[in-house]
Amino acid sequence: MGPLIPNDIIPIEWDSIIAILIGIVFGFVLEASGFSSSRKLAGVFYGYDFAVLKVFFTAAAVSVIGIYYMDYLGYLNISQLYVHPTYLWGAIIGGVIMGVGFVAGGFCPGTSLCAVAIGKLDAWIYVGGIMVGVFLFSELYTIFQPIYEGYYLGNITLMDSFGWNPYWVIFIFAIIAIVAFVVADIVRKKVKKVFYE
Template identity: 85%
Template sequence: MGPLIPNNLIPLEWNSIIAILIGIVFGFVLEASGFSSSRKLAGVFYGYDFAVLKVFFTAAVVSVIGLYYMDYLGYLDITQLYVHPTYLWGAIIGGAIMGVGFVAGGFCPGTSLCAVAIGKLDAWVYVGGILLGIFMFSELFNFIEPIYDGYFLGNITLMDTFSWNPYWFIFIFSIIAIVAFAFSDFVQKKIKKVFY
């Protein structure tokens, strides 16, 4: 069972270099896909461009199918994967702040850095806002720590919470993605008829 690239093939010291190369390729793909454009990213909220929704749904479906297939083949032990702990209030409040920032600024944190790399001024303002938010969070942490640590649920997944069979969950999630793709195409065509 894993890792996919054993340490006897690539020395441990190369991990950082490989991570940087993967980051460069990821940034290139973001830029090539048009994800450094705030108009394209915000389009999902206004109904005229659903590329973001389609990319993220595709990434999620391919990832979960790939992980469980590698588990099935014995290359990976799915029970050994790290699951980030869930703090419900922090997730809800942080998600709301992130959502408002995404709609208002037209970027998520990753795509804003991609846009900064190609010199977009609105992205510089957005990243400045992120840095200001990080500073405010660190300065107010003692005050907001009870909310941040509030309602700890542990290292859970949806499948654990509802005792769902993972294979049925993957199947249903794939159907939801297909329906979302079809619905987004329908909405996008209606919006284009009204405004274009």
């Protein structure tokens, strides 16, 4: 069950059940936080609601600090963590497509499924579009393969690429998060003043 709980405490056979339970709790938290609303998610791009930005920045900062702190204490070996391989063109083009879809539909893949679970029609259409995209990509994979696998950089991180000290990267990331929170609040107040007063 991951690097913190040995398999003799929780057998490996329970991994899928625990993953399902974590997914249910995660979906409940998303819905309780209002993230199944396309208006809340689109609010980041229109400047009236930055909850999504704050939540994801906080999650990333807490995760990276926690992982490196556990590595420092000897509870975790960072070198054994999986790093997804980087295909630069696929990442850039996929990021642009997902970004446009995020703005146009007001959902990301995870929040769209949460909204489907509570019966939102716009989410059903959004997820239908995802399925059509997946189908087309799989059927036309031989055409897309050179782009998808283009500019392969291996299993790298920013720290590996530039030779940066990870602790400085974490510190700078935390500062960027704080600045982003402050700027987001300033923008939200200005947008609210212009459109709601």
